[in-house]
Amino acid sequence: MAPTAVNRSWRIPRNPLRCMAICVAVLAAFMLIWVMSSRELVVPVIKTSHDEMPTPSLAQVMRTQSAPDRISGTSAPDSPAQVEAESLKEVREMSPLNTSNHTMPTRTGETSTSKEVENILNLLKQVNTKQAASAKEVQSLPPTTQPDWVFGNLAPDSPWKFNATALKEIRNITAVGLNLKSRLQEHKWGNVTKPALPIGHYNACAVVGNGGVLLGSRCGAEIDSMDYVIRIDLPVLRGFEKDVGGRTNMTILNLKTPRRLAESSHLKNRSLDVYENRLQDVKDSVLLVDYRARKYIMKALPVYKLPFSVVVTKNRLRTGVMSLASKIAGRSMKKTPTIGLVSVLMMTSFCDHAYIYGFFPFFKDKNNVAVPYHYFPNDNLNSDRNPPLENRFDALHNVDQEYDFHRELHRRGAVKMQLGPCGKR
Numbered sequence: 001m002a003p004t005a006v007n008r009s010w011r012i013p014r015n016p017l018r019c020m021a022i023c024v025a026v027l028a029a030f031m032l033i034w035v036m037s038s039r040e041l042v043v044p045v046i047k048t049s050h051d052e053m054p055t056p057s058l059a060q061v062m063r064t065q066s067a068p069d070r071i072s073g074t075s076a077p078d079s080p081a082q083v084e085a086e087s088l089k090e091v092r093e094m095s096p097l098n099t100s101n102h103t104m105p106t107r108t109g110e111t112s113t114s115k116e117v118e119n120i121l122n123l124l125k126q127v128n129t130k131q132a133a134s135a136k137e138v139q140s141l142p143p144t145t146q147p148d149w150v151f152g153n154l155a156p157d158s159p160w161k162f163n164a165t166a167l168k169e170i171r172n173i174t175a176v177g178l179n180l181k182s183r184l185q186e187h188k189w190g191n192v193t194k195p196a197l198p199i200g201h202y203n204a205c206a207v208v209g210n211g212g213v214l215l216g217s218r219c220g221a222e223i224d225s226m227d228y229v230i231r232i233d234l235p236v237l238r239g240f241e242k243d244v245g246g247r248t249n250m251t252i253l254n255l256k257t258p259r260r261l262a263e264s265s266h267l268k269n270r271s272l273d274v275y276e277n278r279l280q281d282v283k284d285s286v287l288l289v290d291y292r293a294r295k296y297i298m299k300a301l302p303v304y305k306l307p308f309s310v311v312v313t314k315n316r317l318r319t320g321v322m323s324l325a326s327k328i329a330g331r332s333m334k335k336t337p338t339i340g341l342v343s344v345l346m347m348t349s350f351c352d353h354a355y356i357y358g359f360f361p362f363f364k365d366k367n368n369v370a371v372p373y374h375y376f377p378n379d380n381l382n383s384d385r386n387p388p389l390e391n392r393f394d395a396l397h398n399v400d401q402e403y404d405f406h407r408e409l410h411r412r413g414a415v416k417m418q419l420g421p422c423g424k425r
Helices: 006-011 015-051 058-065 078-093 115-135 166-177 220-224 257-264 276-281 289-305 323-329 340-350 400-414
Strands: 184-189 202-208 228-232 251-254 286-289 307-311 351-357 413-420
Touching: 115 351, 166 323, 166 340, 166 351, 202 340, 228 340, 251 340, 257 289, 276 289, 289 307, 323 340, 323 400, 340 351, 340 400, 400 413
Parallel strands: 202 228, 202 351, 228 251, 251 286, 286 307, 351 413
Antiparallel strands: 184 307
């Protein structure tokens, strides 16, 4: 029977040279397959041993920032950029996967850095960014030691004695004139634990200004002992607790502050936001806002995701305040009242004992020793529209007149004005 096509294709050739060529080709193909399969096995082995190598701990990564041999008493501290560069360099050097000495072959012949080391480097960048953000204000904080300020005839009368009748006379004016129950409306934000309104009546209250005169005063414990604490314009508390305390029941915001807050909350570089830590320190308290700035505060708070009771005025916050102050002082009080004056008069309407701290609008004492404008730096966003307050002359207010007004309340015994180191109440 004649062979089929299949049988013919598999017949052994009778030519010896042709047979030898076929054998050599088959052997070469077999060796090529073996070499390729061996190469594929090498890569997983290298990868496996690579993964088993110990990775440096976070403590090792961060030791460059705390090692004593990196601190010099004569040289200036490294900038955040320098610290990060040095840290990244040391991580690469101490890692068993040092990219300068160890390369990992891949199918494409390229070299790659270990995924674990890259994760650590990314983590280090995040840590450095967070540290730079939280230390932004702390690095430039002024000293907290009390300078030898001499106030002379600028100081309030001493000794001071409380006069309940004098405070009651003032309350009869402010309780009716300000009428907080009808002037305020509440908007809760987040998981607020208690309502802000009505404010209620308290025994001892404090209004804490932001004057640099608070530095070194050691008034923190006294302020925190009050039943109700009012602060002004989201000041820095962290790092200054010994001088200004840490408790806050209400923060009264200037008209421009909510706009700055809204701008700051939407900064892409979060390390530039000077308000985030300040809001964190007063969360679950009351923010009092002029109705004209309501839209800004409502724009900012969703970003921070902190609980607050937002109390908004139904009309302008300062409306009628100067006429009330004039009636109390017995003389004409002109110009626009500061938020400090608004806060003090508001406090007298619901407190039996009233104390004020941090009110000193002058840049020098009697002996020409400088007094910082605020006890903390970076009081707002430094931009063309929002220049630092200490560099701007505000023609709206008469701070000298208001300071004399507060001293007059102190002289009458209605309000105690604290200037200098705190003692026993």
